[in-house]
Amino acid sequence: MDKNTEGTLTIVLLVLIQGVLASGAVEVQPSINPAVVGTSVTLSLSPPTALKSGSWAVGESLILTWLGDQQAAFPGYSGRASVNVLTGALTLSSVTVADSGVYMVQSSDTQLKANASITVLEPISNVTLRANQTELVEFYSSAVAACSVSSGSSLYFLWMNGSSEATASNRVQLTDRNSTLIIVNVTRYDQGPFRCLVSNPVSNGTSNPVNFTISYGPDTMALTVNKQNTTSFLIGSNLTMLCSVQSNPPAQLRWAFRGEHVNTTGPLLDLFNVSENQSGAYSCLAFNNRTKMNSNITVHIIIAKPSLSGSEQQVVNLWLLPLLLVVESLFSLAGKL
Structure with missing residues (x-):
């Protein structure tokens, strides 16, 4: 080369x-x-x-x-x-x-x-959250909320229930690339407010809040008498019975005595100067006209005479002893005749 x-x-x-x-x-x-x-x-x-x-x-x-x-x-x-x-x-x-x-x-x-x-x-603009309906019944209704934007690309959706993140679970479903939230068989704790947070690497936006009105109850009833745990009272006492219940909307309350309705509605039942014949079962009856459910609670009240103390009993005995001796003498004399 x-x-x-x-x-x-x-x-x-x-x-x-x-x-x-x-x-x-x-x-x-x-x-x-x-x-x-x-x-x-x-x-x-x-x-x-x-x-x-x-x-x-x-x-x-x-x-x-x-x-x-x-x-x-x-x-x-x-x-x-x-x-x-x-x-x-x-x-x-x-x-x-x-x-x-x-x-x-x-x-x-x-x-x-x-x-x-x-x-x-494309930057995100006008994040909007819409629900198919907001009036729901606990355990029977499902909530559906859809999040949308007027503009934006490569979108990432984050859902918030109050201050907590709403993530997928047995009851919570995220569909349509996480833009739709579905809560199956809602509970009273699913009221919200729910918000949708949308972001991409160049922008972000937050939707308006949506709240659900969830009807529930009546349940978790409680009944107290004179704010006490006892159910035994003296003749002549004044009694105030208080019935409480968890319900939305508020439950309609009625009262019954020994299974018969009494002419009293609302959470309070007042009895004045009670007598022995007012002993028995008192019931508070609750009804929710939205859920069509009812519940009740019963307490058994005893109205009794006051019992004698030891000193009072001694006084009675001092009076009774001479009387008994006189009666015994009369019976003995009658027998001799």
Whole structure:
């Protein structure tokens, strides 16, 4: 092999080596990523590299080519895409969600090929939460709430029940990419307020609160007499019976004595100067006209005469003893006659 041939091969090898080195060392860096719809993005080469010619493409679509100080944009990019003919940096203005993708620059100057991925997102606006119905019955109804936005892309949905996150469970379902919340067989603790938080890497928004009115009960009844635990009282006492119950809407309360309704409604039943014949079973009856359920509680009241104390009993005995002696004497005399 002559020296001229050897020299030519050496130059070619050096060019190829430089191209490989350049291709491996140069990276494409977006000015911002993710980008917001309507803004401009510049894709620069790092480190800066002088290129006399090249082309930019996204996926399989060519954006533009340049040679020297001349450049030409392809349809769809005219007026939106431009290249710095000295550095090869691409600037894309008024970007849309459709501009998301992998951008590649190629140049035959140094056999350069490099790429970078960018994402263009639409900001979130007008987050709205709507429920199919808000009047529900415990254990029988299911709540359905749908969250929507007027605009936004790559959406992430988070649901809140008051200050706690509402996550999927046996009764809670998240559907439609988590934009719809379903609570099966609601309980009284599912009233809310529920909110929908929507976010993406460039923005976020929160919906208006939605509350559910959940009818429940009557249940968890309690009945006290004179605010005491006892059920035995003296003749002549005044009694106030208080009936409490958990219910929404508030339960209708009625009273019964020994199974018969009395002409009293509401949580209180007052008895004045009670007598023995008022002993017996007193019942509080509760009814919820929304759930159509009822419940009751009964207490057995004993009205008794006061018992004698020890000293009182001694006094009675002192009076009874002479009387008994007189009666005994009379019976003995009658027997002798």
